[in-house]
Amino acid sequence: MKNKILVLLFVAIMCTCIGLLVGCAHTCSFGEWVEIKPATCTEKGLKERVCSCGKKEEEIIPINLSNHNFEEIIGLQVTLHTNGTKYHNHCTLCDKNFDKDTGTELTDENLIIKATHLDSYDKDSLYCELCDKYVITTAEQFRAFRDDVNNGNRYSGKTVILNNDINLNNVEWIPINQFGGVFDGKGHTIYNLKISSGDRVGLFGDQWQVDTEIRNFTLDGVNITGGEYVGAAMARTASTKLININVKNAVISSTHYAGGVLGYGYTTIDGCTADNVTITCTPNAVENGFDNGDKVGGIVGCLFSGKVDNCKATNITLTGYRDIGGIAGMLSNGEGAVSAKNNTTDNIKICVDQVTNHYGTKDANAGEIIGRDIGATTENNVSTNVDIEYKLKENE
Numbered sequence: 123m124k125n126k127i128l129v130l131l132f133v134a135i136m137c138t139c140i141g142l143l144v145g146c147a148h149t150c151s152f153g154e155w156v157e158i159k160p161a162t163c164t165e166k167g168l169k170e171r172v173c174s175c176g177k178k179e180e181e182i183i184p185i186n187l188s189n190h191n192f193e194e195i196i197g198l199q200v201t202l203h204t205n206g207t208k209y210h211n212h213c214t215l216c217d218k219n220f221d222k223d224t225g226t227e228l229t230d231e232n233l234i235i236k237a238t239h240l241d242s243y244d245k246d247s248l249y250c251e252l253c254d255k256y257v258i259t260t261a262e263q264f265r266a267f268r269d270d271v272n273n274g275n276r277y278s279g280k281t282v283i284l285n286n287d288i289n290l291n292n293v294e295w296i297p298i299n300q301f302g303g304v305f306d307g308k309g310h311t312i313y314n315l316k317i318s319s320g321d322r323v324g325l326f327g328d329q330w331q332v333d334t335e336i337r338n339f340t341l342d343g344v345n346i347t348g349g350e351y352v353g354a355a356m357a358r359t360a361s362t363k364l365i366n367i368n369v370k371n372a373v374i375s376s377t378h379y380a381g382g383v384l385g386y387g388y389t390t391i392d393g394c395t396a397d398n399v400t401i402t403c404t405p406n407a408v409e410n411g412f413d414n415g416d417k418v419g420g421i422v423g424c425l426f427s428g429k430v431d432n433c434k435a436t437n438i439t440l441t442g443y444r445d446i447g448g449i450a451g452m453l454s455n456g457e458g459a460v461s462a463k464n465n466t467t468d469n470i471k472i473c474v475d476q477v478t479n480h481y482g483t484k485d486a487n488a489g490e491i492i493g494r495d496i497g498a499t500t501e502n503n504v505s506t507n508v509d510i511e512y513k514l515k516e517n518e
Contacts, residue, residue: 277303297327307339329359337365344372378414415443427458447493455497
């Protein structure tokens with residue numbers, strides 16, 4: 123029995139030794155390297171591989187200067203008077219810029235596209251010698267221009283242009299008055315116009331007896347609270363033409379003569395539009411039979427001569443005591459021929475309110491195109507979706 127036990131012990135010991143010898147003879151066979159963390163242009167990466175026995179090996183991946191995290195930058199459009207920047211890739215890791223097509227790194231200098239008129243343009247005086255115009259590129263310059271006009275420099279015979287879109291940021295605006303030059307917005311947009319009080323208010327205020335043109339821009343985001351003569355683009359004028367002006371997203375409150383583009387005038391309005399505009403005209407005083415709270419139009423409050431042609435008013439809400447129209451509150455030939463041709467309105471809501479600050483029942487004179495028409499020549503005007511509501515004082 124003793125001998126049998128010794129034999130079994132010997133066999134066990136031999137098996138153990140053989141197993142150890144076999145284990146010692148194992149050579150690891152690793153699989154493919156697997157990237158655990160990629161190397162970037164700023165940080166090292168890490169990769170590993172694993173043997174069938176479970177053993178792992180790791181290896182550092184050096185920094186890869188070409189492995190960027192790009193975002194596309196559209197850049198700034200170059201103009202005659204302001205520099206632009208190239209369309210390019212910007213790496214959010216190393217904060218460098220690269221040419222979109224070639225991948226070449228761009229320095230700050232060669233990222234810039236230089237304005238061709240920059241060397242001839244004086245940012246303080248706004249004058250560009252090469253184009254012989256006064257050029258506004260920023261909101262700060264626009265305010266400085268306004269102050270210059272209101273201090274007596276009328277820019278008579280000069281042309282003033284917008285070079286960029288302008289954001290007025292709802293900072294209280296003082297209207298431009300008696301500007302004598304041509305103002306050309308060049309298709310740009312002026313955003314966020316705000317005026318809180320006053321008569322004769324708008325981007326341009328009083329242009330009385332000034333024969334010139336204001337043209338080619340959009341006003342987007344208008345908030346005006348005023349008294350008499352209120353329009354987003356201009357308060358009142360005799361002679362200053364308004365051409366291709368667009369007003370969008372406006373809220374206007376007034377007491378008399380209010381329009382989406384112009385409050386009151388003797389002039390030409392051509393190719394102008396108003397969209398998503400709300401105008402409320404409320405009476406605030408009655409003396410010696412004089413009434414107010416009236417002459418409210420999607421484009422113009424009142425014209426006593428001139429024309430409103432090729433204009434469009436859409437998504438307009440108008441409230442007033444009387445004389446309310448989708449295009450014009452009143453057109454009158456009292457000071458000369460007046461006309462309305464080729465105008466369109468759509469989705470117009472008109473409220474004749476003779477209850478608020480009531481001063482007597484008056485003829486409503488509310489119309490899809492013209493509220494009160496006194497001798498106007500009208501042709502090819504089209505209106506759709508116009509709703510007129512009447513709130514009249516009882517027992518009058």
